[in-house]
Amino acid sequence: DGGITQSPKYLFRKEGQNVTLSCEQNLNHDAMYWYRQDPGQGLRLIYYSQIVNDFQKGDIAEGYSVSREKKESFPLTVTSAQKNPTAFYLCASRSQGPGNQPQHFGDGTRLSIL
Amino acid sequence: GQQLNQSPQSMFIQEGEDVSMNCTSSSIFNTWLWYKQDPGEGPVLLIALYKAGELTSNGRLTAQFGITRKDSFLNISASIPSDVGIYFCAAEPNIQVRNTGNQFYFGTGTSLTVIP
Numbered sequence: 001d002g003g004i005t006q007s008p009k010y011l012f013r014k015e016g017q018n019v020t021l022s023c024e025q026n027l028n029h030d031a032m033y034w035y036r037q038d039p040g041q042g043l044r045l046i047y048y049s050q051i052v053n054d055f056q057k058g059d060i061a062e063g064y065s066v067s068r069e070k071k072e073s074f075p076l077t078v079t080s081a082q083k084n085p086t087a088f089y090l091c092a093s094r095s096q097g098p099g100n101q102p103q104h105f106g107d108g109t110r111l112s113i114l
Numbered sequence: 115g116q117q118l119n120q121s122p123q124s125m126f127i128q129e130g131e132d133v134s135m136n137c138t139s140s141s142i143f144n145t146w147l148w149y150k151q152d153p154g155e156g157p158v159l160l161i162a163l164y165k166a167g168e169l170t171s172n173g174r175l176t177a178q179f180g181i182t183r184k185d186s187f188l189n190i191s192a193s194i195p196s197d198v199g200i201y202f203c204a205a206e207p208n209i210q211v212r213n214t215g216n217q218f219y220f221g222t223g224t225s226l227t228v229i230p
Contacts, residue, residue, distance in 0.1 A: 006156075031217075042118075042202070042220040090156055100145040100164060100206055103218060105156035 003027065006091050006106035012114050013078065013085060021076045021109045023091035030096040032074035033103065036060060037088040046089075049074055050096065078111060086113050120203055120221030127193055128229050135224040136187040137203035143219075145206040146179050146186035151223075152199045160201075161188070193228050200225050 004025045013019045023032065031050045035043040045058030049068040063082025068074055074093075078085045088110050092103040118137045127133060137146070145164055149157035161172050163179035163186060170177055176189045186205070190197055203221040 004156075033217075040222070042120075042222040045218075048217070088154075102145070102147050102159050102162045103204070104159065105149075107156045108154070110154070 004091060004093055004104060004106035006089075006109050008109060009107070011109055011111045013111060014114050016080045018077055018079050019111065021078070021089055021091075021111070023074045023076065023106060024072055025074075025091075025093045025106075026072060027093060027095070027104065028071070029093035029104075030071070031094050032068070033092040033094075034058075034064070034066065034074070034076045035090045035092065037090055037108075043090065046076065085111055087111060118203055118205055118219050118221040120224060122224060123222070124225040124227070126227045126229065129193060129195060131193055133190040133193055133197070133226060134187060135201060136185060137205070137221045138185040139205065139219070140184065141207065142183040143205035144183070144208045146177070147204040147206075147218075148175075148177050148186070148188045149202045149204065150199050151202060157202055190226075193226075195228050195230055198226055198228050 007022045033048040034046040037043055044060050046064050047055055047058055047066040049055035052071050055066050055068050065077045088108050090108050091106040094103045095101040118139050120137045147162050148160045150160055151157040161170050161177040166183045167181045168179040174191045200223045202223050204218050206218050
């Protein structure tokens, strides 16, 4: 089935540790996004990428890093510089074809601090 | 990015009742989307709207793209227990703005509880 796969579903981070969240899509979408979701808040954009080997900072990029070496993959690293990483992280993708194509989301990764 | 003003924040309704929620903004948008999110899951697209004044249905759901392009509403008719969840609106500005930064704005969500 075509879709967006995020892994792991749950992740725990120790103090001072970097962790990487995986996002893979087989929809042949050009653009991919990472959002952070906190209780009672809307989605906040961390990073996005419109083509391979290129990505842009979103509104809350500090303490995070990404790479886009393949069209299908857009991993997010939460670094030790991110002091409040506990949140639900959502990956999304969309086609950059004609018209305003909607974003489609993965099932999320919940990150907690040990 | 800019947040859309979504209301109400939460709703508690009896099964069988109709539901209405809306999103407003001071900015003009070219696309309005409505998503539903179940606890611990990612948002699922319900309805996409691309033209001012457009009215689109998906089963018991109906959504409209406001004529001013600054708002949208979602109606759910004859609610059932599985309608429980958080509903988000999302909107995209025109293509000239889109290519310069954040491509989608999101509402803060409406939490719906359906009482059997």
